[in-house]
Amino acid sequence: MAPPRAYWKGSLKLSLVSCPVALYPASTSVEKTRFHMINTETGNRLKQQMVDEGTGEVVEKDQKGRGYEVRKGKYVEIEKDELEAVQIESTHTIEIDSFVPAEEIDKRYLNNPYYIAPEGKAGIDAFAVIRDAMKDKDRVALARIVLSNREHVIAIEPLGKGLLATTLRYPYELREPDDYFDGIKSPKISKDMVELAGHILDTKAAHFDPSKFKDDYETALKALVKRKAAGKSIKVAEPEEKSDNVVSLMDALKQSLEGKKSGKSAPRRAPAARGRGRSAKKAHRSSARARKAS
Structure with missing residues (x-):
């Protein structure tokens, strides 16, 4: 190596x-799943180009430079040797x-x-x-x-x-935390609630062990790419309906603690794919790729 x-x-x-x-x-x-931008009609990868904002024309490499915006739409150009200085x-x-x-x-x-x-x-x-x-x-x-x-x-x-x-x-x-925290109210919380939350914390006490970190989204992405590459269909999950049940904070704390004591926990789900199927458009793309291959 x-x-x-x-x-x-x-x-x-x-x-x-x-x-x-x-x-x-x-x-x-390096291990993260990455995607490239492609032409969905031909399957070819796309290339990015620099375009002049005013004229809309493609700018060649020798025309590119650095500029600092001193006011809206007005730039002062900074040369390479000036930066080196x-x-x-x-x-x-x-x-x-x-x-x-x-x-x-x-x-x-x-x-x-x-x-x-x-x-x-x-x-x-x-x-x-x-x-x-x-x-x-x-x-x-x-x-x-x-x-x-x-x-x-x-x-x-x-x-x-x-x-x-x-x-x-x-x-x-760094941004000032006061800009985000000043508006947080200070409600009166009972001592019983804090103690219940503390007990829940105790049931989840552990030591820092990064080997236990699991990137569920990355795992789902790899599985998705593998299935698509193998020509298998992808089932798009329906969005979950949110429950309208209103549970008091004290009840939620008690139920959480009881669930932990009995060893029960909510099952973890892999991230669901988003969006709706577009079968007609996908079929058109597939035929375009087939024409390209032939």
Whole structure:
């Protein structure tokens, strides 16, 4: 198996101590089911083109540029060399600025995770010293890195033999919670209700285990694609009718707790396919593909 390809290479620097490292994305979407846009009449894949908003004409590659909208419909063009002039100098260095307690990092700031590993044998001692010092002090490093011409703040922490780096959002990228929470009323909730809810929480107590995460929608998508590719029919499920029964909050809590105690739980259903069949149109598409194949 070929070694993974590094997303970024450079140096990890702590004061006068530095070592060569490589950055690898810690997450992937390769296994997710993806769809392409196709012509439903011919079955051919579609290609996207850039079109001038004013003239409607297709724009060639050498005519494309970057522009910032200063007012409605008015753009100032930014040249490539002008962008390069403002690039940050720390392009190939992860500069550690400080160490903070992990519990102080607001989870809303966490963005994309990466693995940091030593690059080659040179500097592996320095890498291990920085990693183990963070383990001993139970601290997370805050550093700066340039990715895709943008400077990011990253949180670095030990993970096994390597390091886990997570890019952090800037404050201007977060929305204020008050805009969403200020309108929430504060009803009077009885102590009995809270205690009942607490008992339900106890029945669902567990430990964090991502191996138990099941993507039911992805499983259903794969099954759908497999059946279609095999030429099998797809049965579109009818939408469920919503119950009009009104149950008081206290009754709902009691019934939930009783159901958990007896070991009963509502069965999980795979996501239903949406939409209605269009048999006539599908038949027309199939005949078009058949003509193409012949």
